[in-house]
Amino acid sequence: MPRRYHIETFGCQMNVHDSERLAALLEADGYERAEGPEGADLVVLNTCAVREKAEEKVFSRIGELRAPGMGPTLVAVAGCLAQQAGAGIFARTRGVDIVVGTRAARRLPLLAEEARRSGRRQADVSRGEVSPFPPRLVRRSDPVKAYVTVIEGCNEACAFCVVPRTRGGERMRPVGEILAEAADALQSGRTEIHLLGQIVNRYRAPDDPACDFAELLARVDRLPGLRRIRFASPHPRHVSERLIEAMSALPRVCRHLHLPVQSGSNRVLAAMRRRHTREDYLALVAELRARVPGLHLSTDVIVGFPGEAEADFQDTLSLVEAVGYHSIFSFKYSERPGTLAAAGLRDDVPDAEKARRLATLQARQGAIQSMLLGAAVGTTVEVLVEGTSRRRVTEMTGRTSGNTVVNFPGDPAWVGAIVPVTIERAGPHSLWGRVEALTAESRTPTL
Numbered sequence: 388m389p390r391r392y393h394i395e396t397f398g399c400q401m402n403v404h405d406s407e408r409l410a411a412l413l414e415a416d417g418y419e420r421a422e423g424p425e426g427a428d429l430v431v432l433n434t435c436a437v438r439e440k441a442e443e444k445v446f447s448r449i450g451e452l453r454a455p456g457m458g459p460t461l462v463a464v465a466g467c468l469a470q471q472a473g474a475g476i477f478a479r480t481r482g483v484d485i486v487v488g489t490r491a492a493r494r495l496p497l498l499a500e501e502a503r504r505s506g507r508r509q510a511d512v513s514r515g516e517v518s519p520f521p522p523r524l525v526r527r528s529d530p531v532k533a534y535v536t537v538i539e540g541c542n543e544a545c546a547f548c549v550v551p552r553t554r555g556g557e558r559m560r561p562v563g564e565i566l567a568e569a570a571d572a573l574q575s576g577r578t579e580i581h582l583l584g585q586i587v588n589r590y591r592a593p594d595d596p597a598c599d600f601a602e603l604l605a606r607v608d609r610l611p612g613l614r615r616i617r618f619a620s621p622h623p624r625h626v627s628e629r630l631i632e633a634m635s636a637l638p639r640v641c642r643h644l645h646l647p648v649q650s651g652s653n654r655v656l657a658a659m660r661r662r663h664t665r666e667d668y669l670a671l672v673a674e675l676r677a678r679v680p681g682l683h684l685s686t687d688v689i690v691g692f693p694g695e696a697e698a699d700f701q702d703t704l705s706l707v708e709a710v711g712y713h714s715i716f717s718f719k720y721s722e723r724p725g726t727l728a729a730a731g732l733r734d735d736v737p738d739a740e741k742a743r744r745l746a747t748l749q750a751r752q753g754a755i756q757s758m759l760l761g762a763a764v765g766t767t768v769e770v771l772v773e774g775t776s777r778r779r780v781t782e783m784t785g786r787t788s789g790n791t792v793v794n795f796p797g798d799p800a801w802v803g804a805i806v807p808v809t810i811e812r813a814g815p816h817s818l819w820g821r822v823e824a825l826t827a828e829s830r831t832p833t834l
């Protein structure tokens with residue numbers, strides 16, 4: 388009987404895509420996908436180490452998986468937490484059989500085989516050479532959007548971030564490989580390509596010096612079958628004139644940019660080693676808004692970074708108001724082992740104060756978001772249909788080019804098509820509307 392695997396993903400889009408590649412590797416090795424952990428021979432937890440909370444979730448999930456009756460034969464921890472904590476995970480729990488770091492992920496089938504054969508725990512978290520996933524080997528989990536990695540690793544040194552340590556320095560993929568993978572995804576019926584990189588806009592093709600990130604967007608934009616391109620995440624200090632021009636000129640590049648700011652205070656930005664100032668960031672936002680009409684912005688914010696005083700936090704609030712983000716991901720600072728902040732800065736903002744700042748920020752953002760979403764009522768927007776709504780089977784869900792979720796009565800046959808939706812109602816995080824009539828632009832792809 389074939390062995391069966393199940394993968395659970397924590398963290399960012401990069402991890403979601405790594406899970407798709409791990410799934411393909413396991414299937415190439417003869418595994419079949421299980422519907423859930425029950426009855427799977429191998430359960431893989433593909434983890435995140437960016438925040439303490441994500442780490443806690445992984446350990447509590449391991450406990451659940453080892454509860455009586457669950458019984459996967461092997462449990463593997465992969466991803467950033469595995470790379471960072473290494474065999475230390477074995478010391479913390481008896482529930483794990485395999486630890487495989489981001490740099491050796493493609494060795495997972497071999498490690499599983501060895502663990503099964505020897506009955507001994509296996510770990511590979513080498514800090515040496517990265518062993519990349521085989522190109523074009525991916526089991527895509529979404530019928531509409533396809534993630535394509537363009538850069539792995541990061542050369543920045545943000546003080547709070549563990550990624551340069553877990554994923555290593557920047558490595559660019561050849562442009563030919565990226566375009567081939569995107570073309571495969573489009574041929575299989577996907578219509579939206581998400582280009583991924585820790586700092587995606589640093590891209591420069593190793594096999595074609597003329598191809599920077601703006602040129603890569605232009606080449607992807609020309610691929611047949613494509614409806615939309617998104618990318619994540621750019622670093623504000625690497626947004627070039629050429630990138631702004633490409634965003635404004637290329638019709639299929641979405642009118643949404645996730646532009647991490649982290650703080651609105653120059654003092655905190657310097658302590659975070661972000662290498663941009665509040666003024667640089669606001670000037671960039673003004674330039675983007677002037678050149679890319681209809682652009683929606685989202686961001687990441689950390690509150691309670693070491694040394695953050697009330698005045699610094701007020702700077703963050705005023706920046707969030709000045710920009711008018713459509714959404715933000717906001718977090719309380721938590722010290723992560725192996726980061727520059729953990730080594731050199733005292734985590735001196737009390738947890739209750741961090742919680743107060745987070746609640747204040749989220750309330751302020753909630754009001755901004757309600758105002759922006761409310762302004763969409765009565766307009767007609769183009770929505771790429773992603774699937775059936777989780778709440779109601781009669782309702783479809785999709786996103787605008789600006790990345791706002793829209794729900795509307797519809798037909799599952801529309802998945803993958805762009806439909807015009809007239810907005811009737813706004814909620815705190817999404818919109819509701821109805822499709823008046825399908826336009827000639829709308830089409831129903833075979834998925």
Ligand code: SF4
Pocket residue numbers: 541542543544545548549550551585586622
């Ligand atoms: S840019 Fe900063 S936050 Fe982003 S991955 Fe690199 S070090 Fe981490």
